[in-house]
């Protein structure tokens with residue numbers, strides 16, 4: 001590889017995914033705004049499709065492999081690019097899983113080849129594209145140093161619990177670049193979001209449930225289970241002294257918001273901690289207005305917490 | 313023999329005598345507890361092969377019963393009866409009747425992949441849970457779980473138009489599972505959102521509900537995916553010794569009656 005990661009990630013293909021068009025709109029907005037403020041270029045993947053989230057694989061895993069491979073095929077063959085960035089854990093996970101399966105399982109490659117052929121598309125070949133999460137994008141393209149130089153105002157010691165959810169680190173084998181020595185992300189104790197927010201002036205709390213599951217897969221089909229799992233996470237964050245939980249996935253984010261309300265309504269358990277996308281926090285630290293990063297679109301109202309600290 | 317963290321003794325097979333004297337010694341109460349023996353005769357020797365034929369179940373034969381999956385499991389922490397290691401054991405020895413005792417909780421797996429992360433043998437227990445749920449439904453032991461209905465509604469929309477629109481999915485799911493959309497907590501969520509969302513975005517979301525987003529030129533992908541899913545489902549039914557739906561439909565179409 002000739003180009004450094006920082007150069008390579010300066011301009012990447014952007015796969016927002018369905019959730020960012022709906023409930024995760026504020027995440028889309030703040031991701032784009034932060035990219036702009038940092039001088040990074042996002043080129044949206046044209047005519048993208050849904051990756052199938054956590055559902056398509058339960059109908060048939062290779063349906064999901066095809067759906068994600070189509071995104072990587074467009075990136076490589078139509079856009080001529082070699083990095084695609086997804087802010088959604090679900091999209092990111094599925095891209096990585098498709099990459100792994102296509103590289104290691106001949107049957108997957110065969111089925112995807114057939115499906116792409118019938119659809120009149122060029123089949124994606126493993127290795128053409130590198131799929132990254134929004135966290136890796138900012139961490140590698142800008143880094144903590146670069147971020148510190150650009151901070152205007154900062155987060156003023158806001159106490160943050162960093163919540164990564166399931167799909168960013170599990171299962172380990174689809175993320176070969178993680179747990180790969182100094183500087184790499186950890187699957188057991190991820191820290192990229194912690195690093196970025198610390199550089200932006202946050203005070204990260206010791207939070208044991210970073211990669212706990214919120215029960216997102218059954219958010220509507222087994223709501224009591226999801227509410228219990230979310231309540232655990234919210235209470236642990238509060239016990240650790242967090243004012244805010246930072247999220248990096250639209251599904252995790254809306255899961256926490258939704259079941260915070262549900263825990264209050266159904267179980268009579270009220271929690272005060274606010275749920276904010278890490279890109280919203282970064283944007284505010286960079287001097288963008290709360291409106292610009294869509295803070296008013298969140299169900300959980302984080303503005304007061306930021307104001308209390310004098311960060312917004 | 314593997315070590316079980318769960319007892320195989322059924323509570324109803326534990327017998328205790330309130331009053332019992334044996335050879336002049338009083339052994340009343342729990343002193344006289346004994347286990348009524350039971351004989352299992354309905355082993356299904358094909359069970360492991362059936363599960364392995366379903367997506368996710370392929371690697372079940374690798375399991376060495378270490379228990380790491382159950383130990384790491386999110387749902388097990390909430391419900392101790394949810395026990396992936398134990399179910400894998402039952403499948404491997406073919407104890408179908410024992411497995412069926414837990415048929416109504418297997419679908420609860422939240423796909424967090426903690427088990428797959430922990431498993432030293434790459435069994436991918438998360439996949440096995442999905443295969444078990446499919447198997448239970450295909451064999452008619454359970455009705456379609458709400459979770460499976462959600463997966464179907466979701467995947468159907470992706471295959472149909474290339475993209476999903478969340479509002480539509482929620483509506484369809486509530487309709488198919490016969491739940492009212494007017495749940496107190498959903499209304500509260502909506503209320504908090506409405507209070508805060510700018511009018512422009514609300515209109516955009518409303519429009520997405522009317523003109524659902526779609527991927528352009530998707531027709532050929534749709535046809536290819538539909539054909540593939542139908543083929544796979546037929547193959548799975550055959551592997552379980554069930555009637556092939558495609559064959560059945562063809563026969564019906566040709567006017568041949570079931571003999």
Ligand code: SF4
Nearest residue numbers: 017018019051053090
């Ligand atoms: S995972 Fe979610 S956001 Fe990503 S494409 Fe699929 S539905 Fe859309």
Ligand code: SF4
Nearest residue numbers: 165166167214216252
């Ligand atoms: S934490 Fe919840 S939404 Fe996030 S990846 Fe896990 S189950 Fe999905």
Ligand code: SF4
Nearest residue numbers: 385421422424425427
């Ligand atoms: S994926 Fe399912 S079985 Fe595995 S740990 Fe999570 S809930 Fe348990």
Ligand code: SF4
Nearest residue numbers: 375376378379381431
């Ligand atoms: S962790 Fe893997 S090997 Fe161990 S019991 Fe579970 S499935 Fe079997």
